[in-house]
Amino acid sequence: MSDYLYQKTNHYFGQLASGTEKCGMAELKVLGATNIKPGYLGVFFCANPRTIYDIIYQTRIFSRILAPLIVFDCHSEKYLYKTAQNIDWSDFLTLTKTFAITSNIADSNIRNSQYAGQIFKDAIVDQFREKTGERPNVDTHNPDLQLNLYIHQNKARISVDLGGGSLHKRGYRTESVEAPMQETLAATIIQLSGWNGERPLHDPFCGSGTLLCEALMKQCNIPAAYLRHKFGFLRLPDFDAAVWNQVKTKANSEINEISEESIKGSDISPDALKAVRANRSTLPDGGKIKVRRSDFQSLEGFQNTTIVTNPPYGIRLGDKESTADLLKEFGDFLKQKCTGCSAFIYYGDTALVKKLGLKPDWKHPLRSGGLDGVLCKYELY
Ligand SMILES: C[S@@+](CC[C@H](N)C(=O)[O-])C[C@H]1O[C@@H](n2cnc3c(N)ncnc32)[C@H](O)[C@@H]1O
Missing domain, CATH: 3.30.2130.30 (VC0802-like)
Structure with missing residues (x-):
C-alpha cells in the first residue's frame, strides 16, 4: 500500500x-x-x-x-x-x-x-x-x-x-413535492436562523418538510448521516472499522428528545402533507413534528415563534404574478398576526424580496440547485 x-x-x-x-x-x-x-x-x-x-x-x-x-x-x-x-x-x-x-x-x-x-x-x-x-x-x-x-x-x-456520493441525501426523503429544498441548504438556513429550541419553530409552506426534518435533526443531535448505509471511506486501504464503530456509537448515544410543541408545519397541499408525514416517520422522534393541512391565510397567527420558510417562488411553482400576490398577502399576515416572532424567509429568486412589503433586518445570499436565492430575516414587532 x-x-x-x-x-x-x-x-x-x-x-x-x-x-x-x-x-x-x-x-x-x-x-x-x-x-x-x-x-x-x-x-x-x-x-x-x-x-x-x-x-x-x-x-x-x-x-x-x-x-x-x-x-x-x-x-x-x-x-x-x-x-x-x-x-x-x-x-x-x-x-x-x-x-x-x-x-x-x-x-x-x-x-x-x-x-x-x-x-x-x-x-x-x-x-x-x-x-x-x-x-x-x-x-x-x-x-x-x-x-x-x-x-x-x-x-x-x-x-x-469519503461520503460515497452527495451528503445532502440524508435518507429521510422517501416522498417529495415539486421544488423541494436541498437538505444541506435547509440545514444552513436552520443554522443561520439561530433557532435553539427555546421557542417553537413553524414552517407555514412546509412542502415535504425539509426545513422541519433538518430542525429536528439539529435539535435532537441526530447525525446527518444517521440513515446512510454506504460510505466512501469504507473503501480506503486504511479504513479502521473499530474507530468508525466508536465514532458512530458515541454520536448515536448523544441523540436527544424534544418536546411535542417544538416543531410544526403546515401546507395547503394534501400531497405535501402526505410527503412530510412519510419523511418524518423515518427519523427518531419524527412523530413529534406536528403538521396540518392549511392555507397560511387560515392560520390563527403566531406569538413568540421562529418562522422559517420557503414560499413558492414562481420559477418552478406557479407563475410570477400569483407568487407576488401570495407574498404580499403573506407579508400582511406576518405584520398583523405574528407580532413578537422572528421570520426567516428563503426566496429562490432575489427579485421577490420586495414583494413581501417588509424590510429585512438582514439578507444572506444562498445559491442552491442553480437558483440564486437569498435568506432574509424579519423581526416582527
Ligand atoms: C417551495 S415549496 C416548499 C418546499 C419545502 N421547503 C420542501 O423542502 O419540500 C412551497 C410550498 O408552498 C405551498 N403553498 C402554496 N401556496 C400556499 C398557501 N397559500 N398556503 C400554504 N401553503 C402554500 C405549496 O404547496 C408548496 O408545498
Missing part, C-alpha cells in the same frame, strides 16, 4: 454551496478539524482519522468530503492517463466492486471534464485488465467507490469521495 496524500498530510477538502462557507467552517471547527481555510466552492482542512469519520457522519452543511490521493501538474490527457495508472487501484477496488467518477475542470489545457473523466476511467479499467484480464464495473447511481478528478490551471487532484 502506498502513502497517499491524505495519509501523509491529514489534508481534506469539503465541497459546499456558495454562501454556506462560514457555516461550514464553523461546523468543521466544532467537529474538531484544524487548519480550516476557504477554497473555491469549498474548504481545505486537516483532521485525524477519528475526526474525519465524525465529520462525514455529522456534517449538515457539506455536500462532499474529499480525501486527496495525489496532486500533480497535468497539461495533457496522455499525462492524466499515465499518472492515474501510477496509483495501485487494487488498494481501493476489487473486481466485485463498482466505481464512478465526478470531474470538474477549469482554466486548463484539458477542457472537457466529461472526456477527462473517461480517460481517468480507462486508466483504472486498463490497469485491472492488464493484471487480471477482467475489469470492475462503473455504476453512476450507487457506486462502492466514488472518485473525484479536479483540474484547475493545469494542477490536477485525484480524490476519494
Whole structure:
C-alpha cells in the first residue's frame, strides 16, 4: 500500500454551496478539524482519522468530503492517463466492486471534464485488465467507490469521495413535492436562523418538510448521516472499522428528545402533507413534528415563534404574478398576526424580496440547485 496524500498530510477538502462557507467552517471547527481555510466552492482542512469519520457522519452543511490521493501538474490527457495508472487501484477496488467518477475542470489545457473523466476511467479499467484480464464495473447511481478528478490551471487532484456520493441525501426523503429544498441548504438556513429550541419553530409552506426534518435533526443531535448505509471511506486501504464503530456509537448515544410543541408545519397541499408525514416517520422522534393541512391565510397567527420558510417562488411553482400576490398577502399576515416572532424567509429568486412589503433586518445570499436565492430575516414587532 502506498502513502497517499491524505495519509501523509491529514489534508481534506469539503465541497459546499456558495454562501454556506462560514457555516461550514464553523461546523468543521466544532467537529474538531484544524487548519480550516476557504477554497473555491469549498474548504481545505486537516483532521485525524477519528475526526474525519465524525465529520462525514455529522456534517449538515457539506455536500462532499474529499480525501486527496495525489496532486500533480497535468497539461495533457496522455499525462492524466499515465499518472492515474501510477496509483495501485487494487488498494481501493476489487473486481466485485463498482466505481464512478465526478470531474470538474477549469482554466486548463484539458477542457472537457466529461472526456477527462473517461480517460481517468480507462486508466483504472486498463490497469485491472492488464493484471487480471477482467475489469470492475462503473455504476453512476450507487457506486462502492466514488472518485473525484479536479483540474484547475493545469494542477490536477485525484480524490476519494469519503461520503460515497452527495451528503445532502440524508435518507429521510422517501416522498417529495415539486421544488423541494436541498437538505444541506435547509440545514444552513436552520443554522443561520439561530433557532435553539427555546421557542417553537413553524414552517407555514412546509412542502415535504425539509426545513422541519433538518430542525429536528439539529435539535435532537441526530447525525446527518444517521440513515446512510454506504460510505466512501469504507473503501480506503486504511479504513479502521473499530474507530468508525466508536465514532458512530458515541454520536448515536448523544441523540436527544424534544418536546411535542417544538416543531410544526403546515401546507395547503394534501400531497405535501402526505410527503412530510412519510419523511418524518423515518427519523427518531419524527412523530413529534406536528403538521396540518392549511392555507397560511387560515392560520390563527403566531406569538413568540421562529418562522422559517420557503414560499413558492414562481420559477418552478406557479407563475410570477400569483407568487407576488401570495407574498404580499403573506407579508400582511406576518405584520398583523405574528407580532413578537422572528421570520426567516428563503426566496429562490432575489427579485421577490420586495414583494413581501417588509424590510429585512438582514439578507444572506444562498445559491442552491442553480437558483440564486437569498435568506432574509424579519423581526416582527
Ligand atoms: C417551495 S415549496 C416548499 C418546499 C419545502 N421547503 C420542501 O423542502 O419540500 C412551497 C410550498 O408552498 C405551498 N403553498 C402554496 N401556496 C400556499 C398557501 N397559500 N398556503 C400554504 N401553503 C402554500 C405549496 O404547496 C408548496 O408545498
